[in-house]
Amino acid sequence: MKTLQEIEEIRKTKRKELDLRINTSSDTREKHILICHGTGCTSSKSPEILKRFREIIKEKNIENVRVIQTGCFGLCAKGPIVIIRPEDTFYANCKVEDCEEIIEKHIQKGEIVERLLCKDIDGKKVQKLDELSFYKKQKRIALKNCGVINPEEIDEYIAFDGYKALEKVLTQMSPEDVIDVITKSGLRGRGGAGFPTGKKWELTKESKGDQKYVVCNADEGDPGAFMDRSILEGDPHSVLEAMAIAAYTIGATKGFIYVRAEYPIAVHRFQVAIDQAREYGILGKNIFGTNFDFDVDIRLGAGAFVCGEETALLESIEGKRGQPRVKPPYPAQCGLWGKPTLINNVETYANIAQIILKGAEWYSSIGTEKSKGTKVFALGGNVNNIGLVEVPMGTTLREIVYDIGGGIPNGREFKAAQTGGPSGGCIPKEHLDTPIDYESLKQIGSMMGSGGLIVMDDTKCMVCLAKFYLEFTVSESCGKCTPCRIGTKRMLEILTKLCEGEGTELDIYKLEKLAANIQKASICGLGQSAPNPVISTLKYFREEFREHAIQKECRALECKAMSNITINEELCKGCGLCQRNCPVSAIEGESREKRVINQEKCIKCGTCLTSCPFKAIGN
Amino acid sequence: MENEFVTLTIDGQEVKAKKGITILEAAKQVGIDIPTLCFLKGINEVGDCRMCIVEVEGRRGFATSCIQTVEEGMVVHTHTPNVLEARHVILDLIISNHSKDCLTCTRSGNCELQKLATKFNVLNVEFEGERTQHKIDELSPSIVRDFNKCILCRRCIAACKNVQKIGAIDCINRGFESCISTVGDHSLNDVNCTFCGQCIQSCPTGALHEKETIDDVWIKLKDPESYVIVQTAPAVRAALGEEFQMEIGTNVTGKMVTALKRLGFDKVFDTNTGADFTITEEANEFIERFSKGGTLPMITSCSPGWVKYIEMNYPELIPHLSTCKSPHEMFGAILKSYYAEKEGIDPRKIYVVSVMPCIAKKFERQREEMKNSGIYNVDNVITTRELARMIKQANIEFTKLEDTNFDSPMGEATGAGAIFGTTGGVMEAALRTAQDTLTGKDLEKIDFEQVRGGEGIKKATVNIAGNEIKVVAASGLANAQKIMEEIKSGKADYQFVEIMACPGGCVMGGGQPIRSSKERAEKDIRKLRADCLYSIDEKSTIRKSHENPIIKKIYKDYLEKPGSHKAHELLHTEYEKREKYNI
């Protein structure tokens, strides 16, 4: 148990110690080697790098150097990432073998290891993190501490104003005050639908109930989105603090965080955070000496996308099949075990403490008229800088794809960007300048969603893409209501027919009819939005659907049944790269000769397409 | 009380509706019949099938009329082009994944899906595609599950899991692969199913039905070597008419007997006589236990679903069960002993068919304990529904039949036997006999109103010969569970318990005519059928089981007295702990 004074003490001393993390001109003699321990870097062996650094430091008896695990820096494509503070040197794609050199050159001699520096879009090597164009247009609020603190040390969180907002709320603010600030900040739910957060809190506060609950939705199921995971891995206390603030506001004493079991690191770090907070008396009875009690439990999801839907999530917390409930009543009135329940998503919570500390005006000054603040996107697909980006609302898609994302690799063309995952839609080239906010995205037939942003180049077939999303929905539909259970299956069957060259124009009509009715008649958000990927691809890429149906052609060459991959004799230079890469030895031809594809052997995997440096392979 | 009502508009009509009722119910008030499929009033109100969607002005998306409650000023449209198109698509989708062999389906003509297809004139299926394939489970003696006809309405789950608190079946898998099944997709025969058949009663289609055994009856009826006796349970006569479009609760005893004779049964007897035996034996057993300090409370044992339930779930409470066989088994035993001897027929040639409102009786019939001298007491159990089918197949115009009486000498039964078919009836009948036995008088107070009515648990205290006796009548296995928990925890202060597996008793048994969701919402079917039995009782000249002259005669000539050695041999049985899951 710690008193408020003791916590303030920790804040001061620790802050001084950690100043070099955010302040390059820090006058400390210490150096901190920060190593990303997000899932991406961890799977490319960053824990081994950390271990190696510590070994070397011990062997060489180096003083004043600390090696710290942090959350995600965002630029996952360049991982594992190592950053050295206070000078803010950014080393990309590090390997265990590189550690020795970094220590000897950088730490001991003060020289930069040039070869490990990251190349920016223009090809120039960049030394500092913030100099990278990837970071320049970003504004980090929700990700503020990610990559800065060690997520498993509560003191480091406290050092950067952690739990100060909770203290302020508990000692100086009434629940009404809190709702007022959150409402005025303009914060909207980051889980996808964009419901005003202040309003949600108010509704739950006003519901009568002897017991109320606060729930954090961390069931990030959108394939290709990993913002919530990164926050939980990099800054778990920010979520915990916000949940406590929410609990105080609505009158709850018990909270649950529902996390996917597929996120073991996030689960572990959040559990550590809970344990440390309990130890400090920040969770439990009489928090900060007030009469406010609150505690949080982790509930694990077990692989069901639909559990991201709030009522399905509640069912799952109750230990049942994650089948959504018909709304109304809404969880604010009738939630967990029939009690009023507040559900917000991870990223929404991650904004709360800073809004409380910095004020509603500060937050509402960022973003657009109706969409305030920032949004974190998981940028992926055919884009150079794959990773996590946080940008002010209103940033255009073009800025994200080209300025931050560094454009499309392999000299390919941008074809579409997909936002909102299986519930969202495709945005074509002509809308690249759309400012990203809830309303604009909706207007062009997509949605904000939880923040997956997948870029596609011209090798992507849009019918296949629609099919991909429907495959996802069909396998994730809970099966409760008819339109979603059978309707999405029928849509998938039609899309499969189209991709196999067996579709007709009538099928396109059927698709649209099904889509419209599934949208209207399904019980929950999953079903209602399941047809979106089809509707939006039909809207912008109808020609491609017609080509599949009538000419039996797939211009992207993705549909195997309709495409024979061939090598253009004129363009082929006989380099043999395709031949070497072909997994089934289907490419024939001698050393410097032009190559030919043996169609009988070809499995149309497309490896050769991407390996040809002369774009000589096509149909 | 003006504020208990709200005013709303449905399809242009102003409706004054009670607060808290649904749009579906409010619409019904003004003659608007919104289609439903998964809805089963009070049992399954979940809005899964989406057939009942309507448009509510000012609301995004459709409202689910079976659960959405009425609000002041609401403007509802039930058949806009939007709604109609969506409803068509939904129905089309359901049918696209449904086996369409209506011609060979037991529910053809009484299928809620078929009715909707007719209503919407579905001539071809627009969205044909893959169909889920399921193997048919027909291993149990009682229930056949053909989930190729299942529409995932989940009414059966609600009946099994929520109403009966059994949970033998549940929804498994997810998405398109979802289906209703047992653990590990095992046969119902191998899991915790009690064969109460409430799932069949809930099913809108032919996915669940009884295991039909009328072919065996037809064969025996044509076999000159067999002496085929039929007996009919009390509840059958209160419901059989429904299969011939007669009003619910019509007493068709006379017509039924005539029909059975026309079918060619050698003898048509009344299971009510069996019930009179049961009462005589059971009252005697109770008095014995009550006066000699036996295991109390004593619990009735005439509902085979209930018996299977206690054997699986509360084996430690088996000593509380009365050792009496159920009425038709007792009767079968008498027929193959006393009656056979008296008539000089080889009991092995006697083929006893019981017509029952129950499908658990099909299971009970083939229990090893239900044998005497190596032969089964009863050879075949058919349900009310199956009997109706036989009558139809025999070209009999049921409604035009004259009334006739059961065959003598076993046909004459008491009013006490008749009320066996409804919850509280066994208790009432037993009390009538017990009070006469204990007082040694022929008492006139024979109506025990406290144990009548539709409540799931009815507790009463009766004074018999100066003894305060606390009794309970419970129906439905969820209520049975409550009573068992009371007994287990020692909180039970009552001495005599009647339990029926089906909510409402045998009149609502799993073998009775199946009424649609709509009828179940509009009428109190239980009450109508039960009232029929109470009126039979009221009109009976003899209303106490022990006064049945046949019973008296058989005790005098053959069984000596209630509880005698012979009576035990023929009329009593024993029970055993049963594994819930044989998997």
Next chain:
Amino acid sequence: MENIKCNCEGTYKEILEKYEKDKSNLIKILNDIQEKSGYIPQKAQKEISEYLGMPMAEIYGVITFYSRFTLKPKGKYHIAVCLGTACYVKGSQKILDRLKERLKIEEGETTPDGKFSIEATRCVGACGLAPVFTVNNEVHGKATVKMLDEIIDELESK
């Protein structure tokens, strides 16, 4: 690499007793058992049913709802191909197709010799390395059909 710890002899008492007899603990218990045994054996389902006092069908319904729970033991080498959008866009479907072709089994199945099993998984979080597949939780990033073939060749010869 050994991920099957079939515990057919032992009971699940230890896991069960960590939790209160409350239905809402079902998923937690199942997660623990899946972790311990690599699947949810019928014996475990029976024990849970008795412990939590709930019907086996309901437990079975929950197990079959969540894709993390399996009813059969996985192969010695469990290969999961990420079909998250980032990986899909980078061609992971082709990896999965090839895998199915090589091993002649479908997703969710195990080869008859018990050596391999396949799963199509959603986002393992290594989007930066897309496309990605994992062999017994070891991530193989920037995967190609060729790379997959080589890995399978190697595992087959083991």
